[in-house]
Amino acid sequence: MSKKTIIVFSGDYDKVMAAFIIANGAAAMDDEVTMFFTFWGLATLRKPATGAAKGKPKSTLQKGFSMMLPASPEKLGLSKFNFGGLGQKMMKKVMKSENVMPISELLATAQEQGIKMIACTMSMDVMGIRAEELIDGIEYAGVATYLGEADEANVNLFI
Amino acid sequence: MSKKTIIVFSGDYDKVMAAFIIANGAAAMDDEVTMFFTFWGLATLRKPATGAAKGKPKSTLQKGFSMMLPASPEKLGLSKFNFGGLGQKMMKKVMKSENVMPISELLATAQEQGIKMIACTMSMDVMGIRAEELIDGIEYAGVATYLGEADEANVNLFI
Amino acid sequence: MSKKTIIVFSGDYDKVMAAFIIANGAAAMDDEVTMFFTFWGLATLRKPATGAAKGKPKSTLQKGFSMMLPASPEKLGLSKFNFGGLGQKMMKKVMKSENVMPISELLATAQEQGIKMIACTMSMDVMGIRAEELIDGIEYAGVATYLGEADEANVNLFI
Numbered sequence: 001m002s003k004k005t006i007i008v009f010s011g012d013y014d015k016v017m018a019a020f021i022i023a024n025g026a027a028a029m030d031d032e033v034t035m036f037f038t039f040w041g042l043a044t045l046r047k048p049a050t051g052a053a054k055g056k057p058k059s060t061l062q063k064g065f066s067m068m069l070p071a072s073p074e075k076l077g078l079s080k081f082n083f084g085g086l087g088q089k090m091m092k093k094v095m096k097s098e099n100v101m102p103i104s105e106l107l108a109t110a111q112e113q114g115i116k117m118i119a120c121t122m123s124m125d126v127m128g129i130r131a132e133e134l135i136d137g138i139e140y141a142g143v144a145t146y147l148g149e150a151d152e153a154n155v156n157l158f159i
Numbered sequence: 160m161s162k163k164t165i166i167v168f169s170g171d172y173d174k175v176m177a178a179f180i181i182a183n184g185a186a187a188m189d190d191e192v193t194m195f196f197t198f199w200g201l202a203t204l205r206k207p208a209t210g211a212a213k214g215k216p217k218s219t220l221q222k223g224f225s226m227m228l229p230a231s232p233e234k235l236g237l238s239k240f241n242f243g244g245l246g247q248k249m250m251k252k253v254m255k256s257e258n259v260m261p262i263s264e265l266l267a268t269a270q271e272q273g274i275k276m277i278a279c280t281m282s283m284d285v286m287g288i289r290a291e292e293l294i295d296g297i298e299y300a301g302v303a304t305y306l307g308e309a310d311e312a313n314v315n316l317f318i
Numbered sequence: 319m320s321k322k323t324i325i326v327f328s329g330d331y332d333k334v335m336a337a338f339i340i341a342n343g344a345a346a347m348d349d350e351v352t353m354f355f356t357f358w359g360l361a362t363l364r365k366p367a368t369g370a371a372k373g374k375p376k377s378t379l380q381k382g383f384s385m386m387l388p389a390s391p392e393k394l395g396l397s398k399f400n401f402g403g404l405g406q407k408m409m410k411k412v413m414k415s416e417n418v419m420p421i422s423e424l425l426a427t428a429q430e431q432g433i434k435m436i437a438c439t440m441s442m443d444v445m446g447i448r449a450e451e452l453i454d455g456i457e458y459a460g461v462a463t464y465l466g467e468a469d470e471a472n473v474n475l476f477i
Binding site: 002014015018021022025026029031079080081090091093094095097098100154155156157158159 | 166168170197198199218220221223224227281284285287301302303305306309310312315316317
């Protein structure tokens with residue numbers, strides 16, 4: 001039993017999927033796993049919009065960024081051959097027929113397995129994302145927390 | 160002498176080249192190296208087409224994905240400034256004049272040096288790639304094998 | 319107190335920023351940090367053009383590559399939603415209003431904190447970048463140096 005950390009910087013469907021497959025695999029082998037979501041990776045943690053969001057008002061620029069970010073993990077595009085979402089839909093179909101879980105299920109499994117998920121607060125400020133817009137059961141922290149976790153881990157990936 | 164692992168997720172010429180340069184450098188310093196090829200990185204391990212492929216029939220979607228994947232490592236594009244392959248050709252020309260090996264030679268060197276190359280079986284299913292389409296001398300495994308190797312290594316990269 | 323290494327392969331504003339935030343965070347916690355700049359990441363170390371450059375003449379292809387590379391770190395584009403530089407300008411504006419340092423300041427802080435910055439000599443040859451074009455206070459080395467540093471580190475990232 002050891003510890004692993006993964007920084008999820010990317011917001012590409014295929015890369016986020018890879019991150020969860022590694023994280024869930026490690027947790028299944030009794031490793032302690034921390035995933036640190038930053039920049040485009042934050043879109044993975046978005047929950048479906050629930051009407052008017054509360055909290056600190058966003059600037060126009062922040063509104064722009066948060067509008068461009070996919071509204072939920074299943075809306076993320078592929079890092080290659082996305083073709084406006086068509087490639088992603090194709091990949092999800094093949095995954096289904098090959099019994100590979102979509103990200104929403106990988107995420108639920110990660111939470112069930114007790115994987116610690118941290119949203120990077122600095123990126124949230126830059127991207128204009130509020131805590132109210134993210135799923136429950138996650139933590140909020142910055143780079144110092146990440147570094148503390150990484151110091152205790154034997155595998156640290158940046159995805 | 161220690162151990163290194165590299166996940167080759169990317170299928171970009173420049174990134175795969177970087178992966179091999181690190182891997183071959185470590186092997187030359189007597190390190191044990193494992194490269195785990197997944198998603199777009201699988202294209203690196205393709206061998207030239209040899210007529211009608213055998214094995215489990217592919218679905219239409221799998222055919223689509225495997226058709227989009229470059230047919231051999233020398234066909235991979237750049238992650239930036241690829242311009243439909245022109246950028247990659249330019250880079251390969253400069254590499255030749257500067258005596259930097261192309262990927263096909265880096266790969267051959269890696270095999271000569273005994274670097275363990277693993278094709279990710281789950282990605283092969285999603286991408287519609289069969290073992291018959293990949294080069295000889297590689298292994299086939301999933302995330303548990305990767306994690307076992309990474310636990311023994313002191314450097315683990317995701318490229 | 320431990321050691322960290324970061325390979326900065328990417329030349330995207332957001333990714334280079336993430337690299338510096340992690341590096342500066344670690345240095346602030348008294349870690350020894352080495353950043354190894356290679357391929358597109360080399361653009362981070364460019365200094366403003368100062369008339370006719372001296373040194374070994376570049377081939378036409380090398381001139382092409384070095385022309386395509388951004389002329390300074392503040393000219394790097396985003397990895398997503400760059401829209402010809404507009405996305406990057408937007409992000410820099412939000413960063414300013416949220417008191418997040420731009421890359422040029424993150425870089426200066428890194429140098430003040432004694433972070434070791436290494437330019438990859440092989441990539442410099444391929445990209446047609448000369449030492450005279452890069453900022454002062456950095457080192458020049460290849461993969462063997464990187465591997466030596468990584469062997470001593472407890473966190474090694476590829477960005």
